[in-house]
Amino acid sequence: MKSSIPEPTLRRLSYYLRYLERFKEKGIDIISSKELSSALGLSDAQVRRDLFTLGGFGKRGVGYDVDKLFNYLNSFLGVDDLQKMILVGCGNLGKALLQYKGFKKRKFIITHAFDNDKRLIGKKIAGIDIRDIKEMKKEVQKHKIIYGIIATPASSAQEVVDNMIDCGIKSILNFAPIKIHVPRGVVVSSVDLTTELEWLSYHMHHDT
Structure with a gap:
């Protein structure tokens, strides 16, 4: 079912989650809408509207319970459990993505990488074996993976999408x-x- 929450609001929820995590790491238990809006570069009203769409959080004059809101957003965005991903295209960009450690921190992990370049197949990057793309269907269905990343040239992207x-x-x-x-x-x-x-x-040429 399609979400009734506006797309821009959904995008901002991920930023709220990141900053709430930082507040948790600093031992902050309660955060005001003003403090949250200042960290994100938003208005107080925007923060209150965004969080109100989730059912309302916080109390006037008290603020938001950081731990409670963090856990709710994790669950709402579906990132409270580790999500497996595949990556197709192991060129320069693909290699960089395989080595990027930020995915795991946000509960996403690339478990399989595929390519059709025989020079890459069989190699290992960041502990992940690069497999022949012909093995993709077997591995995806075996491990019940629903997330995929495409890092291929534009010319082959649609074909890869169809295969995914x-x-x-x-x-x-x-x-x-x-x-x-x-x-x-x-x-x-x-x-x-x-x-x-x-x-x-x-913007560099027109705003400066």
């Missing part, structure tokens, strides 16, 4: 610089690094 979906992957993080098409029931989030750099370039 055929294997049973339901959520895809796409780093290929191309719009990919998926059927209903499959969720995609695309990160185009070049587009982000072009956005920065525009």
Whole structure:
């Protein structure tokens, strides 16, 4: 069922979770909307609206229970349990993603990596064996994995997506610089690094 919470709000919830984790590490038990909004660069009203969509948290004049809100957001975002992922495309970007330690901290872990380059198949990166992409369906179904990352060239991304979906992957993080098409029931989030750099370039030339 599609969430009734606006997409921008959902995106901000992940940032709330990160900062709540930092507050927990500092031993802070209660946080005000002003302190939370200041950390995130938002208005007090925006924070209160966002958290109100979850059913309302905090008490006027008291603030938010950091531990309670942190645990609720973990559960709400579905990251209270470790989630397995596969990665397809083990070139330079793929290698960097395999070595990135931030995924595990957020309860995601790449357990399998695939490629069709015979020069890469059989090698090990960050403790993960690179397998032939022909083995993907067997491994995905065996380990019941639903998350996939694409780090392939644009020319092969759609074919990889189609293969992932055929294997049973339901959520895809796409780093290929191309719009990919998926059927209903499959969720995609695309990160185009070049587009982000072009956005920065525009603002450098027009805002400074």
